[in-house]
Amino acid sequence: MRKTTHVAAGILLRANGSFLLGSRPAGKPYAGYWEFPGGKLESGESELDALKRELIEEMGVEIMSATPWIVQNFDYPHASVRLSFFRISNWKGEITAHEGQEFAWQTPGKLNVSPILPANGPILRGLALPDVMTISNVGELGETAFLEILAKKQPSWLILREPQLNTTQYRLLAEKVLHICKNQQTRLMLHNAAELALALGADGVHLSAHSLLKLAKRPALDWVGASTHNAAELGAASALSLDYALLGHISPTPSHPDAAPLGWNSLGSLLKQGWPLPVYALGGMKHSDLATAMQHGAHGIALMRAAWT
Numbered sequence: 001m002r003k004t005t006h007v008a009a010g011i012l013l014r015a016n017g018s019f020l021l022g023s024r025p026a027g028k029p030y031a032g033y034w035e036f037p038g039g040k041l042e043s044g045e046s047e048l049d050a051l052k053r054e055l056i057e058e059m060g061v062e063i064m065s066a067t068p069w070i071v072q073n074f075d076y077p078h079a080s081v082r083l084s085f086f087r088i089s090n091w092k093g094e095i096t097a098h099e100g101q102e103f104a105w106q107t108p109g110k111l112n113v114s115p116i117l118p119a120n121g122p123i124l125r126g127l128a129l130p131d132v133m134t135i136s137n138v139g140e141l142g143e144t145a146f147l148e149i150l151a152k153k154q155p156s157w158l159i160l161r162e163p164q165l166n167t168t169q170y171r172l173l174a175e176k177v178l179h180i181c182k183n184q185q186t187r188l189m190l191h192n193a194a195e196l197a198l199a200l201g202a203d204g205v206h207l208s209a210h211s212l213l214k215l216a217k218r219p220a221l222d223w224v225g226a227s228t229h230n231a232a233e234l235g236a237a238s239a240l241s242l243d244y245a246l247l248g249h250i251s252p253t254p255s256h257p258d259a260a261p262l263g264w265n266s267l268g269s270l271l272k273q274g275w276p277l278p279v280y281a282l283g284g285m286k287h288s289d290l291a292t293a294m295q296h297g298a299h300g301i302a303l304m305r306a307a308w309t
């Protein structure tokens with residue numbers, strides 16, 4: 001087996017969600033391809049230390065805070081790389097091309113530069129995911145109240161998970177919810193219902209861990225995510241190239257009164273193993289938990305009760 005080169009790369013993010021790409025300088029492998037600024041770890045260096053050094057060297061930027069994001073392994077003809085991506089929304093210094101590269105701010109889902117480094121293609125989709133994923137709560141709120149709050153709050157993404165409904169009831173609800181979501185540009189993920197999502201034209205499907213483990217291939221929908229509880233299930237979601245995973249439950253929640261919560265430390269150690277997909281902290285989350293979740297390597301938080309109050 002050949003040696004793996006460890007690389008740290010930084011995603012500079014502006015408040016409007018746009019992110020920075022740089023072109024690789026002449027003389028390097030894949031010159032002219034677009035990438036996230038960063039480079040190889042030197043011996044004994046941590047990923048974050050390497051990233052801080054590279055961003056100063058390559059572009060005169062001092063990182064004020066960065067949170068670990070996803071880890072992508074990729075085999076190039078010239079090297080096998082393990083890329084650890086960080087999200088950076090707080091930095092100091094003028095962005096300056098110290099290596100003759102070009103820089104371009106990009107909008108998720110609407111890239112206007114090319115080509116992109118092959119390892120980066122799959123991860124760019126993750127930048128279109130929201131910090132807060134919302135999960136429906138018709139079960140506790142009742143349908144009328146839920147639909148009203150949905151139209152008022154207009155979340156950017158919604159997972160319609162209502163296990164108390166039978167197939168017919170769920171389909172009827174999904175039709176109403178989809179109508180509201182289309183009007184207000186909320187992306188809608190149906191729960192364990194890939195065929196219904198295709199038939200109705202919903203944005204994707206969200207799988208329970210149980211369904212995830214039974215699947216041999218990714219359902220043919222634009223967006224596919226899954227609920228997970230441990231490394232084996234995160235591994236299954238990664239192997240199917242899913243777009244995101246929810247991981248929980250992290251804090252005590254009335255949804256799982258008997259099961260012990262994972263807690264932030266276990267979430268942190270699980271995510272430190274490095275997964276190629278964004279992971280949301282789920283279970284007993286409040287809006288105020290977002291920063292803690294991100295510091296532990298999560299992409300964001302998934303809210304059920306707290307999303308609708």
Ligand SMILES: Nc1nc2c([nH]c(=O)n2[C@@H]2O[C@H](COP(=O)(O)OP(=O)(O)OP(=O)(O)O)[C@@H](O)[C@H]2O)c(=O)[nH]1
Pocket residue numbers: 007008009028029030034035036037038039040054074076079081083117118119120
């Ligand atoms: N910086 C960076 N490297 C990436 C990305 N995606 C990706 O596949 N790589 C690969 O990771 C490796 C690290 O690249 P690098 O050339 O930036 O390393 P470096 O800054 O330390 O350069 P040097 O070795 O010339 O000093 C390359 O094989 C590159 O193709 C990315 O988004 N950013």
Ligand SMILES: [Mg+2]
Pocket residue numbers: 037038039040054058
């Ligand atoms: Mg570099």
